[in-house]
Amino acid sequence: MIKIEVRKGEEVVETVTAYLTKHDIKTGVIVSVIGALNEFSLSSMDKHDEKKVITTEYTEAVELSGNGEITDGKPHFHVTLGREDQQALHGHLEWGKVNEWFVHVYIMPLN
Numbered sequence: 001m002i003k004i005e006v007r008k009g010e011e012v013v014e015t016v017t018a019y020l021t022k023h024d025i026k027t028g029v030i031v032s033v034i035g036a037l038n039e040f041s042l043s044s045m046d047k048h049d050e051k052k053v054i055t056t057e058y059t060e061a062v063e064l065s066g067n068g069e070i071t072d073g074k075p076h077f078h079v080t081l082g083r084e085d086q087q088a089l090h091g092h093l094e095w096g097k098v099n100e101w102f103v104h105v106y107i108m109p110l111n
Contacts (some may be wrong), residue, residue: 006103010097012037014104016062016075028109030075035103036082037046037064040069042091060084064103066093075105 006015012033019025039059046052066079077093096103 002105002107002109006035006098006104006105007085009100010098012093012098012105013075013094016063016107017073017097020070020073020075023109025070025107025109026073026111028070028087028107028111030066030070030077030105032106033064033066033079033103035064035098036101037062037103038099040081040096041094042079042081042089043094044091052108058089059095061100062089064096064107070107070109078099 004016004019006012025106027102038061040062041055041057043053046054060083063082066077068075068077079090079093081089083089
């Protein structure tokens with residue numbers, strides 16, 4: 001198991017991708033993602049056309065948990081984000097910026 005730390009001022013997908021490239025990790029499992037984000041973008045499917053992708057950007061502090069996979073050296077995150085009002089957002093993390101806290105990504109390489 002490998003722990004990747006995304007620190008203040010860093011972006012999650014970019015940081016994890018750089019780590020995967022540096023360590024030549026092509027395939028694997030994203031076992032767990034935990035932390036908090038301040039800015040992020042989620043994508044999901046349109047309820048009437050599952051091939052249509054809807055992407056939304058947010059600027060708010062949220063608690064983060066998730067998992068995913070690594071294919072061809074690229075991370076694919078599915079996340080749930082807890083808002084201040086205890087409501088949750090869920091979807092594919094396109095990008096996420098850490099401003100105040102941290103994000104820890106635990107991976108298991110398969111190559």
